[in-house]
Amino acid sequence: MFDVRDLTTSYGPVRALDGVSFTAREGEVTAVLGANGAGKTTLLRTASGLVRAERGQVRLDGRDVTRAPAEDMARLGLAHVPEGRGVITELTVEENLRLGGLHRPARARRADVERICGLFPVLGERYDATAHVLSGGERQMLVIGRALMAAPKVLLLDEPSLGLAPRIVTQIFDLLRSLVASEGLTVVLVEQNARSALSIADVGVVLNLGKVVVQDEAAALAADEKLRHAYLGF
Template structure:
């Protein structure tokens, strides 16, 4: 379980998060929704240690994360997939995946590699190919696979649908849903595509100008016409 309490963060005089409190339950997908500038990416960066909070706290399964550096997060069970499909283009698919396993510490296990190739068969077919040759959808699969190599209990996903064809988005979201159902993975999903996110999420949190304006089951948010029109654009 990921618990955020009165979390505030900013950049100089700009406050990006303002007293944010919510809980992402274990074994569920929690979608964080809102327009551009709502504070969604800052939220993930603050949770994963890439950006320091001004005040408030973050706990993962009861462990405080406030002073944990980003590079130690995988050992505590957290993996962060930032926006932008940041593969290392000079390395092969296999080498990119092995880097993800190193974040957990110790030797990369072949079983973990095979698990990712089973989840994403297209990566298994191209494991010796340079990452620069992959399509946008394949790169998104690679960065998610790289995060899964650390065997996280909590996966942070920032805009995984950005710039992808609807068919690929449906495939990736379906896989995430399967991992939650079959392996008990917990997911904090930041998405601007609110309709798609709510279709796979268990719970939703809506941010507006850094503040929580709604925190409810996903089905309830999807059915609230007034809230959807005001904050989610559909």
């Protein structure tokens, strides 16, 4: 479903990605792991068109999207939730959600708003509230819900657990797992919390200094004590 081949990205003289290749299989969670500075966020930003690749290819459902503009990605089936819970605080929960589905027919948007509020009941409770009153966990749910409004085939998530209480993290990860199981969503999850990410992932990709160290089944990575200590911090 989502295939990266020899992806190379530089910021001036600094090479942030150096020939990165991996495949995220349809209907699975692929966790991208590594220390700060490993290239995880740059990988998602390059894959979603926010940063131009120097070399390599990104394929989405068999289609080359390497040079596609970021604003076209939602129509092509790719949704990216960057780190930082970027809600528009002046808008209501409903308005934030509707922004995520602007390219879709009005009837589909109405149905999807109801579906998202069913997935995240707290958003239904705060439906008419402006986003600035939401807690950090509620904002994270809102940005994920807004991304799902685009009906993506592939969802890129950058550090969704950052700064959240463990209970909220568990709730969000459980929801991701259920979406993968029930809807066949493909998730690429960048996470600093490697233990939690591997607990819900099917496959793990470990980056170090812009290069892939290993790609393997999540259970195998979690069981590899030497690799965990060297690259994953647990």
